[in-house]
Amino acid sequence: MRPENMTILTVDDTPANIRLLTHYLEKQGYRVITAEDGFEGFKAAIQHHPDLVLLDVMMPGTDGYEVCELLKAEEETRDIPIMFLTAKADVEDRVRGFELGAVDYITKPFNLVEISTRVKTQLRLQHLEKLYREHRKVLLDVHTLASLGRSVGVVLETFSKKTEVLQEHL
Secondary structure, three states: OOHHHOEEEEEOOOHHHHHHHHHHHHHOOOEEEEEOOHHHHHHHHHHHOOOEEEEOOOOOOOOHHHHHHHHHHOOOOOOOOEEEEEOOOOHHHHHHHHHOOOOEEEEOOOOHHHHHHHHHHHHHHHHHHHHHHHHHHHHHHHHHHHHHHHHHHHHHHHHHHHHHHHHHHO
């Protein structure tokens, strides 16, 4: 899980925030895609399937909460982790963000080192979750094959017994 293999979508209506986040994250090796409004961010997520979305809440038109709901409603984007970056600091706002499916909620003004640490943590968690799903699938396949093997064993044993009985009658 190397940064250069990871894509982060940053959605914010403030160009200065986008420039700052893009510059900082790209210096760390991440590929950064940007969008300046919620609808554009939703389309970018569908098109590029980023590994993580940094999403502002307060934007004209489609706000971050609505974008989060839209992304979580789509099968192809529902597992993309979303981190809110917003000036909305009330407990109710944070709770709403988490209830909608966000994995983190950072208030502005933000600290770039903190964002970097949280991004790494979320990407690591996503990677581990993906590995877990893959391993679980393999284990289920092994279990299915083992069950099939037991069934084949029972059939062979039955066949062998019936063959013995037939040979005795011949």
